[in-house]
Amino acid sequence: MSPLRAAVPLANGGAVPLANLPLLGRGHFTGALLAEVAEGARVAACFAVPVGSALELYAVLARDAHGDLAILRTEIGGEYPSLALRCPELQLFEREIAEQFGSIPTGHPWFKPVRFHRSWNERDAWGRGLERPQPAVQEFYRVEGEEVHEVAVGPVHAGVIEPGHFRFQCHGEQIMHLEIALGYQHRDVERLLLNGPHPATPHQIETVAGDTSIGHASAWSQVSEALAGSDLPARGAALRLVAMELERLANHVGDIGALAGDIGFLPTAAYCGRLRGDYLNATAVLCGNRFGRGLVRPGGVAADLSDEQAAALRECLVAVARDTHGALELFFDTPSVLARLEGTGHVAVEDAAAVGLVGVAARACGLQRDARKHHPLGAYRTAGIEPAVKWGGDVFARAAVRQREIEDSLVLIDSTLAALPSGPVRAEGGAPRPKALAVALVEGWRGEIVHAALTDAAGRFSRYKIVDPSFRNWTGLALALRGEQISDFPLCNKSFNLSYCGFDL
Amino acid sequence: MLKIIRERIRQGHRTASYPKEAPVLPERFRGAPRIVPELCREGCGDCIKACPFGAIEGTANGPRLDLGRCIFCGACAAACPHGVLEFSRDHRLAARRREDLLAGADGHRLAGALEGEMRRLFGRSLKLRQVSAGGCNACEADLNVLNTLVFDLARFGIQFVASPRHADGLMVTGPVTENMRFALLETYAALPAPKLVIASGACAIAGGPFRGSPECHDGIGDLLPVDLYIPGCPPHPYTALDGLLRLLGRL
Numbered sequence: 001m002s003p004l005r006a007a008v009p010l011a012n013g014g015a016v017p018l019a020n021l022p023l024l025g026r027g028h029f030t031g032a033l034l035a036e037v038a039e040g041a042r043v044a045a046c047f048a049v050p051v052g053s054a055l056e057l058y059a060v061l062a063r064d065a066h067g068d069l070a071i072l073r074t075e076i077g078g079e080y081p082s083l084a085l086r087c088p089e090l091q092l093f094e095r096e097i098a099e100q101f102g103s104i105p106t107g108h109p110w111f112k113p114v115r116f117h118r119s120w121n122e123r124d125a126w127g128r129g130l131e132r133p134q135p136a137v138q139e140f141y142r143v144e145g146e147e148v149h150e151v152a153v154g155p156v157h158a159g160v161i162e163p164g165h166f167r168f169q170c171h172g173e174q175i176m177h178l179e180i181a182l183g184y185q186h187r188d189v190e191r192l193l194l195n196g197p198h199p200a201t202p203h204q205i206e207t208v209a210g211d212t213s214i215g216h217a218s219a220w221s222q223v224s225e226a227l228a229g230s231d232l233p234a235r236g237a238a239l240r241l242v243a244m245e246l247e248r249l250a251n252h253v254g255d256i257g258a259l260a261g262d263i264g265f266l267p268t269a270a271y272c273g274r275l276r277g278d279y280l281n282a283t284a285v286l287c288g289n290r291f292g293r294g295l296v297r298p299g300g301v302a303a304d305l306s307d308e309q310a311a312a313l314r315e316c317l318v319a320v321a322r323d324t325h326g327a328l329e330l331f332f333d334t335p336s337v338l339a340r341l342e343g344t345g346h347v348a349v350e351d352a353a354a355v356g357l358v359g360v361a362a363r364a365c366g367l368q369r370d371a372r373k374h375h376p377l378g379a380y381r382t383a384g385i386e387p388a389v390k391w392g393g394d395v396f397a398r399a400a401v402r403q404r405e406i407e408d409s410l411v412l413i414d415s416t417l418a419a420l421p422s423g424p425v426r427a428e429g430g431a432p433r434p435k436a437l438a439v440a441l442v443e444g445w446r447g448e449i450v451h452a453a454l455t456d457a458a459g460r461f462s463r464y465k466i467v468d469p470s471f472r473n474w475t476g477l478a479l480a481l482r483g484e485q486i487s488d489f490p491l492c493n494k495s496f497n498l499s500y501c502g503f504d505l
Numbered sequence: 506m507l508k509i510i511r512e513r514i515r516q517g518h519r520t521a522s523y524p525k526e527a528p529v530l531p532e533r534f535r536g537a538p539r540i541v542p543e544l545c546r547e548g549c550g551d552c553i554k555a556c557p558f559g560a561i562e563g564t565a566n567g568p569r570l571d572l573g574r575c576i577f578c579g580a581c582a583a584a585c586p587h588g589v590l591e592f593s594r595d596h597r598l599a600a601r602r603r604e605d606l607l608a609g610a611d612g613h614r615l616a617g618a619l620e621g622e623m624r625r626l627f628g629r630s631l632k633l634r635q636v637s638a639g640g641c642n643a644c645e646a647d648l649n650v651l652n653t654l655v656f657d658l659a660r661f662g663i664q665f666v667a668s669p670r671h672a673d674g675l676m677v678t679g680p681v682t683e684n685m686r687f688a689l690l691e692t693y694a695a696l697p698a699p700k701l702v703i704a705s706g707a708c709a710i711a712g713g714p715f716r717g718s719p720e721c722h723d724g725i726g727d728l729l730p731v732d733l734y735i736p737g738c739p740p741h742p743y744t745a746l747d748g749l750l751r752l753l754g755r756l
Contacts (some may be wrong), residue, residue, distance in 0.1 A: 116684060117720065135684040155688045160649045160666035162642055163685055184684045185639050188720040199557035199665040203576055203714040203738075207522035210641030210739065254646075265668050267509050274519050277742075281531065288533030291643045294578050315692065323516055330512050340750065504682075 006032040007061060007070035012375035013068075015438035018454065021073045023056070029074035030083060031056055036061050036070060037087050039150075042356055042369075044069065044095035044441060044451045047465040048076065048101050052122065055101055060439055060452055063185040065372040069439055078123070082108040089356035092471065093337040098125035099217040107440030112138050113182035115504055120191065136181035143169040143176050151486060154456075155184045162500035169487055178481040178489075180474050185504035193464040195456075197224070206293050209468055209502030214240075214247040214283075216466070217296035219451035222377055222440035224298035227455060228429025234421035235352040235376035236300025242416055243283060243292050243301070245409040248445040252281035252409075253324060258494045259399055260331055271327035278320045283312055300426030307420075314417045321410045328403055341396035345480040345492035348393060356474045359447015360405075360470045364390050364397035371443035383412060395495040432459035444469060447498065468502030520657050521595035524756060528596060535577045535592035536744075541574045542567025545589045547714045555584035558716055564609065572598055572606040572613060573710040573724075597737045599748025603726065606710070606734055613646075616733055619755030623699060627673050628753050630662045633703070634672035634696065638689045639679030639721055644706040644739040648676070650743055663749055669693075674701030677729070678739075680708040680715045681722035693729055702729045703743060709737040714738070 006024055010016050026030065034468045037043070041061040049056045059072040059081075077096075082105030084091035094105040102123025106113070113126065116135040135155070142150070142165030149170050155163035165183040169177040189208055193201060205220040206213040216324045218240060227233060233242075257272025280290035287295035288304050295301055305313070331337055347357070352365035370387035372380045388404035390397040434457050442449045456462040477496045481489060523552040523664075530536070552568050553561045559572035566591055568605065572669055582591045597615055600606050602721070605614035618624055637645050651658040658664065666672050669692050681689060693702070704725050707713035712723035725731060735748040750756045 132683070134687075155685065156636055156669075156692050158663055159635075160645050161641060162637045162645060163688065178661060184682065184688070185637075186682055186684050186720055187715045188718050189682065191717055200714060200716075203578060205640035207643070207714045207738075210643030211646055213643070262550070267513060270654050271512075271516050271651075274655050276651055277653060277655055280509055284531040284534060286533075288531060288535050288579075288646065289577075290741070291739070293576075293640060326512050326515055330508060333508065343509070501639070505683075 005073050007036055010069045010071055010406070010439060012069060012359040012371070012439070012441045013222045013226050014435055015436045016071065018434070018435045018437060021437065023070065024074045024382065026076075026080065028075055029057070029072055033059055033061070033072055034085070034086060036063070037089075040065055040073070041070065043087065043089040044070070044094065044448065045452055045465055046090060046097070047452065048103065049454055049463045050095045050101065055103055057097070058437070058452070060450065062441065064369065066204055067373070067374055069441070071437065076103050077105045077136070078102070079106055081106055083211040084110070088354045092475070099109060104228050113183070115186045115474045117183065117186055117188070118130045126268050135183045139183065140167045140179050141169070141177055146175075147171060157199045164444060164500050166489075167485055169188070173487065174488050175481045175489075178478045180478055182474065183504050185501040187505065188422055188503070189505040190464055190466060191222040193461055194459045196464070200400060202297065208466055208505065209470070209499040210245065210291060211251060211499065212444045212446065214243045214292040214296055215449050216451075217292070218244060219295050219440045219442040219449045220343070221298045221454045223438045223451045224432070224444065225429060226255055226438035226440065227436060227453065227459065228297050228298065228425050229431035229433070230429030232378050233300055233424045233427050234425050235304070236427070238416050238420050239286070239301045239305060239425060240296055240308055241379035241383065242413050243286060244471065245413045246279055246283045247292060248407050249406060250283070251278050251445040252277060252406050255398060255402055255494065255497050256328060256331060259291055259341070259395070259491065260337070262491045262494050263337060265331065265334065265337050268331040271323065275320060275324050282313060282317060282320070285309065299424065299429050300424070302426065304425045304475065305420070310417045310420055314371060314414060317410065324410070332403060333398075338396065340491070341399055342394060343411065344395040344488055345481045345484060346394045347476055351479050352393065352476065355475045356472050356477070358472050359443070360398055360401050360474045361476045362447065363387055364401045366391040367380050369448070371441045371448050375441045377440070377442075379416065395491055434459045446470060446497070466505060470498040470500075470502040473498050474503060515650065520654050523647055523656070523743065524745070530596060530741065530743070534594050534741070535579050535596040536741075537593050537598055537612065538568050538570050538590060538696065539593050540567055540570070540608065540610050542555045542589065544587045546587060549587070550743070551584045552581035555580040558596045558714075566610050566690050569607050569609045571733060572600070572608055572736040573603060574707065574716065575736060576707045576713060588722035595745050596741050596743040598744050599638070599751060600734050601732065601733065601752075603731070606736060608745065616751040619701070619752055620732050623701075626699065627701065628755075631674060631749070631753060632664050633674050633676045634669045634692065635676045636689050636692050637678050638685035638709075639682035639715065640706065645710070647739045648678070648705065648745060651746060653755065655677055656742055658744060658746070660756065661750060664714055669695035670695055670697065670716060672696050672700070674732070675701060675729070676703045676705055677709045677725050678706050680712040680718070681725055681728060683720050683722070685754050686728070689725075699701060699730045703733040703735065704731050705735045706740055710734050712738065
């Protein structure tokens, strides 16, 4: 086997026996990973798995151009050479592994805790004692100088939002550096899933990030389907697509409204606030819950839609769509709005690619990244998704990506509901495969959600890895703020609208 | 400017006429449970076994559902072969005391109004500081919805404020992660007395889906004195609004 071709290919939503994944030597692993990345692969996930007293490292690479994934596996000990400088996408994954298992990536350029919890095996990578680490207690990057000042915000913020800590290094109004310390929402999701699925598992998955219940439930369901070898019935797949796109619509429309609110453009803020609720209510038509709880389940969806209900939903969405277009048109047609959005919070395409941004934030920088196109599953295989790519990298581009996706999702939902396939909405699966790895990528409304499960001899989860898009994109927000006015932080923050709990797990 | 006015006319007036008219919720919405013990078969226990969070207890008078632990997934109703337990579309769920959330054959006890001085102080104007302590952003999102023009929370004299110093009450979401415990207690301490505490959502009441997590506290019950419990995962905006208005003696 050539060192550069050591990665084992895997289709999205597929499973592979662990025995088929060679345990590569460290150098072999590094060479193969860097070669794949040089050829355009992205690191979709990288995580450690304790095996006896040893620690195995898995890297899931997404080869968008080939439309497949590739798996690499090696072993790491208490220390291993960091690859973060050669592949910056890995920097946060290496810190996460260090925090969970105490394994130190030597030479890491920014070696700080991620979520501020005790390690899972008593080994602390930062040599902290037995006392529980406190969130955001760390050395922050500091700029020194007579006219330099530091602004600390959070964990409790001014609005009805989740907690996090932001530390700005400022010169006057200008931000030189923003450092973000999270972990306040850490609920230990990954460990709660161990030896599962448990009766509570679907509900914990749906609340990894509660505004992405459908997205995470879809990823988990696809992992479960891969392990059980079940086929998703066409009608179930179509309803899943409708639910996913409704989730995208609700959040994108809400985000445009929030941007409008932040710049004081109240008409769109008011309309979008209401319209977001209309999309949530449409989701509740499917399953009774505005966030889609209980809808997406392994094998399909838990509730069918009658022909009359589907027709009523279509009709209702026509009216909502008309109001949405009106609210958006007003927003994007107003010069004073555009003046506030254009050029604000810029992220360069090179930086976006280097740190591995995903979703809206990546597409707004000109990166073609959309799992619905490159790694489609279920009804997306035939949906013909064209990623909404914009080039500015600024708040405007992130708003414009959302605008395009709102329009596309409305069309997609309508055409899907108009031609719902007949048949069952859910299929029974077999027993989950033992000693296997299954991976699913889903394009949630924020971006790519990655779930990876390893099973033990009984087919239960021996490791469950979740990568929420926010895990990648918080770094993007920090980059976007460099050189900006501190008063533009809320606007830039809204333009990313990232999840705290999705990051904190 | 003309475009704005035209669009304003086109979008129309959208504020709901609640509480004059009861809200119409989707057909599949799961609200207050209806329990008919006469249909219950002794020794069955299917509903108890179906609940992932141990919210159901068998009593001599049929099952009793703890709306504090319940995330309204409907697994119990689906599991019951006799139709003993089902969820209605009634959004009214909030209660003043933890034990009032136990729903049996007679339903559960809805929240009553604040008493005496507290009602005089807050009955017409209530400022709330919200703290998310491990919330998944669904509770937070549906509290934010109360500020939209549909619900227009401010017309009831209720407002979310930025500073705990300006607040009369603390509205908590989330199971209280260990990493947020200190910040939550500090925020509570920063509120001037007399003050209220509201536990909004299954997590804040009893831990929700994260009940039993070593990194969470199973809600705020052991940390703060609670004046109002609003069940749901997340509570529907009307459930939250109903609870707040009941607390202020406005319903």
